[in-house]
Amino acid sequence: MSQTIWCQWSDIDLPTGFTLLHDEADLLDKSKLEQVNVYVPKYMGGAKSLAYISEMPNLKVVQVLTAGYDDVLPLIPSGVQLANARGLHDLSTAELTLTLALASKAKIQNLIYAQKENTWLRDVRHSIIDAKIAIVGYGSVGQEIAKVFRPFTDHIVGYTRSGSNGTNKIDNLNLELAEYDIVILITPLTDETKGFFDLKKMKSMKPGALLINMARGPVVVTGDLIEALESGWISAAVDVTDPEPLPQGHPLWNAPNLLISPHVGGNSTAFPGRAKKMIAAQMNRLALGEPITNVVKDA
Known part of the structure; x- marks a missing residue:
């Protein structure tokens, strides 16, 4: 099977x-x-990259490089498969989540400021050891x-809609925050999930607790x-923020008490090599006549 791929x-x-x-470019x-x-x-090519989809009359498959696809799905024509990159960014997103947690709890921003001011700032460092995490x-x-x-801790609880496989139900989150x-x-x-985490939930959190949003901006x-x-x-x-990118002056x-990273959970030095391997594996499946993985919209 011969195919032409743009990447x-x-x-x-x-x-x-x-x-x-x-x-x-x-x-x-x-x-x-x-x-x-x-x-x-x-x-991360945005609307410019996605605009090409409508100009490809012989398109059969769109393979995005993100797990999220809400911005792409409405643009996929009938007869075209859409596959996402489930799994590709899992570890790098987890890495950044841990980084943000450590930096926030230890108030790294204060230490950076103190260093610039040549101030020997000694204070009790907040730890995530034995922290309770949802x-x-x-x-x-x-x-x-x-x-x-x-x-760092054994006190970790996952929340899902179903509450299956050892997780708690999201419906119970307000009572447990x-x-x-x-x-x-x-x-x-x-x-x-749009607007899911509102002031009521924030006020239900433990005083001094840390909220980390690695989902999508409008979830909060x-x-x-x-x-x-x-x-x-x-x-x-x-x-992630809403709006995004966050405009100057917002x-x-x-x-x-806020640390912002500009939606770089998946954009690490590890990404290109892992992405290329994923794309090659998908193309090998096509060549063998096998179904591609991570299909979120069938043709």
């Missing part, structure tokens, strides 16, 4: 008969759009997050988060 990298190990088109020659059968939109959304990423926190020192959000963005109500932070009730760390930038 941002030129060094993908493709099966015999596959043709690779690529442009790291994401400026695909429009004269070649009709040749594309498999399209891998540039990672992970809201316990799919593959949530489970990987639990693994990286496990050396006060038990946790750290609450980590890693749910997909759906109609049900931004105005409520600012209010909770300004009240001093909780601290927070977010890799009040979230200057909210107290």
